[in-house]
Amino acid sequence: MVLRVRPSAAPFGDSGCMQPRVLVVDDEPGVRKALDRGLRAEGMDVVTAGDGPTALRFARTGAFDAVLLDIMLPGLSGYRVLQQLRAEGVRTPVLLVSAKDGEIDQADGLDLGADGYLVKPFSFVVLLAQLRAVLRRAEASPTRGTLRIGRLEVDRAARSVRWDGTPVTLSPREYGLLEALASRAPAVLTKDELLTEIWGDEQAATRNNVEVYIGYLRRKLAAAGADGLVRTVRGHGYQLDEALSGG
Amino acid sequence: MVLRVRPSAAPFGDSGCMQPRVLVVDDEPGVRKALDRGLRAEGMDVVTAGDGPTALRFARTGAFDAVLLDIMLPGLSGYRVLQQLRAEGVRTPVLLVSAKDGEIDQADGLDLGADGYLVKPFSFVVLLAQLRAVLRRAEASPTRGTLRIGRLEVDRAARSVRWDGTPVTLSPREYGLLEALASRAPAVLTKDELLTEIWGDEQAATRNNVEVYIGYLRRKLAAAGADGLVRTVRGHGYQLDEALSGG
DNA sequence: TGAGGAGCTGAGATGGTGCTGAGAGTTCGC
DNA sequence: GCGAACTCTCAGCACCATCTCAGCTCCTCA
Numbered sequence: 095m096v097l098r099v100r101p102s103a104a105p106f107g108d109s110g111c112m113q114p115r116v117l118v119v120d121d122e123p124g125v126r127k128a129l130d131r132g133l134r135a136e137g138m139d140v141v142t143a144g145d146g147p148t149a150l151r152f153a154r155t156g157a158f159d160a161v162l163l164d165i166m167l168p169g170l171s172g173y174r175v176l177q178q179l180r181a182e183g184v185r186t187p188v189l190l191v192s193a194k195d196g197e198i199d200q201a202d203g204l205d206l207g208a209d210g211y212l213v214k215p216f217s218f219v220v221l222l223a224q225l226r227a228v229l230r231r232a233e234a235s236p237t238r239g240t241l242r243i244g245r246l247e248v249d250r251a252a253r254s255v256r257w258d259g260t261p262v263t264l265s266p267r268e269y270g271l272l273e274a275l276a277s278r279a280p281a282v283l284t285k286d287e288l289l290t291e292i293w294g295d296e297q298a299a300t301r302n303n304v305e306v307y308i309g310y311l312r313r314k315l316a317a318a319g320a321d322g323l324v325r326t327v328r329g330h331g332y333q334l335d336e337a338l339s340g341g
Numbered sequence: 342m343v344l345r346v347r348p349s350a351a352p353f354g355d356s357g358c359m360q361p362r363v364l365v366v367d368d369e370p371g372v373r374k375a376l377d378r379g380l381r382a383e384g385m386d387v388v389t390a391g392d393g394p395t396a397l398r399f400a401r402t403g404a405f406d407a408v409l410l411d412i413m414l415p416g417l418s419g420y421r422v423l424q425q426l427r428a429e430g431v432r433t434p435v436l437l438v439s440a441k442d443g444e445i446d447q448a449d450g451l452d453l454g455a456d457g458y459l460v461k462p463f464s465f466v467v468l469l470a471q472l473r474a475v476l477r478r479a480e481a482s483p484t485r486g487t488l489r490i491g492r493l494e495v496d497r498a499a500r501s502v503r504w505d506g507t508p509v510t511l512s513p514r515e516y517g518l519l520e521a522l523a524s525r526a527p528a529v530l531t532k533d534e535l536l537t538e539i540w541g542d543e544q545a546a547t548r549n550n551v552e553v554y555i556g557y558l559r560r561k562l563a564a565a566g567a568d569g570l571v572r573t574v575r576g577h578g579y580q581l582d583e584a585l586s587g588g
Numbered sequence: 589t590g591a592g593g594a595g596c597t598g599a600g601a602t603g604g605t606g607c608t609g610a611g612a613g614t615t616c617g618c
Numbered sequence: 619g620c621g622a623a624c625t626c627t628c629a630g631c632a633c634c635a636t637c638t639c640a641g642c643t644c645c646t647c648a
Contacts, residue, residue: 573594
């Protein structure tokens with residue numbers, strides 16, 4: 095494997111985020127060590143594992159920002175590890191590494207949920223590029239923190255909502271609707287999307303439920319001064335009004 | 342390059358979505374042709390480009406679900422194309438392909454916004470795996486890209502349309518027509534194609550419906566200043582006027 | 589020049605979509 | 619048990635999107 099370490103000027107501090115934590119899984123100690131050094135030099139926090147069960151144990155904690163996963167592993171193949179992780183609902187981005195070209199081909203299914211594929215021998219630079227692409231994406235879609243859409247403020251940790259600084263008390267359903275709309279603003283969400291997201295997959299509720307709760311939500315928002323924030327897109331669904339929330 | 346075509350049982354119909362549209366950019370006609378055939382066999386809709394400027398012109402419309410972009414290109418390097426696209430706000434996933442290992446290394450910055458990296462020679466299966474990973478992600482996130490055909494802007498997430506910056510409010514049918522035409526511009530779409538795409542397969546509607554709604558659409562567009570944007574190709578169907586929208 | 593076909597459009601009917609109020613059922617704390 | 623908050627159901631209403639259709643214009647071709 096070619097290893098050419100070239101530390102970037104600003105490895106990962108651009109967006110003020112923390113060191114990304116990367117799990118490196120490979121059965122060869124030499125490879126682990128080389129990758130560990132190389133990635134550390136790029137400002138990442140690296141943890142290594144040498145076999146499948148260990149990898150799974152580490153990865154299922156969800157404590158990593160990305161996993162570099164070799165397919166050939168003692169104990170449990172990389173495929174199985176990935177499969178198991180996805181089955182458990184772990185969404186951590188995974189880069190699959192195969193020792194030879196044909197290996198990926200032999201998988202029963204290609205769509206196991208990996209986020210990138212590398213074939214040995216790969217250059218460190220290519221690995222780094224893939225890794226960064228994956229980390230960049232993960233960073234771009236944060237699932238936590240406070241949403242700020244103009245004058246609207248949705249604190250997801252506290253499940254509280256403010257408009258122009260004044261708090262708006264919402265019921266769980268109302269809050270769910272608003273958070274869903276805010277987290278994707280200014281996209282239009284269909285009633286069915288909102289149903290599955292807030293009411294769950296059981297589909298016990300009907301679309302009229304969404305209409306009713308949009309009504310409740312609107313009333314409370316209007317009382318707080320956010321009149322017209324939730325807009326109806328006839329025939330499709332609802333969205334947060336860009337102009338209003340953004341202004 | 343190794344080409345091993347293996348049509349899947351269900352290429353891409355799993356989630357009932359449309360064929361993914363992929364833009365293949367490579368300066369070698371042989372490679373273009375091979376990729377075109379291979380990807381079509383996998384159920385994808387493929388458009389090819391042989392040089393940088395052409396690639397940029399196609400890609401900046403936002404009408405593709407993924408771009409396979411060779412770095413070595415006449416006219417404008419793949420890097421520049423990618424850089425330009427990102428600068429314009431085009432978020433379409435891009436897989437960068439380098440002819441040799443060192444090429445990626447030579448880029449001034451790795452973080453141009455590519456979503457995957459491949460080094461020639463790569464096997465078709467690896468390409469397919471990367472491509473699918475990218476498409477799967479794109480499909481999972483409802484934030485579909487914005488179509489830009491000259492002065493026309495179609496935001497597919499917000500279902501909003503702008504001409505020269507001024508918003509145009511459209512009914513669902515009208516919007517469907519415009520999006521269909523914009524996503525394939527400057528191709529001519531027949532009335533039957535538009536019928537099946539917007540009205541569905543039931544075929545309850547007739548071709549006159551398309552004519553009527555093209556009329557409605559034209560009226561609203563004309564009111565916004567986009568007079569003559571939707572062109573009739575007698576005997577065939579409708580298309581967006583490149584010259585007008587592109588100028 | 590005229591016939592036929594393709595495409596356009598205005599008027600009007602209708603059905604669907606979305607909104608709302610009333611009220612019943614449920615859960616939870618006291 | 620009681621009240622409060624939340625959730626859900628339902629029916630009625632208003633309005634808009636959709637559809638139908640006839641009559642029109644325009645193009646093509648003989």
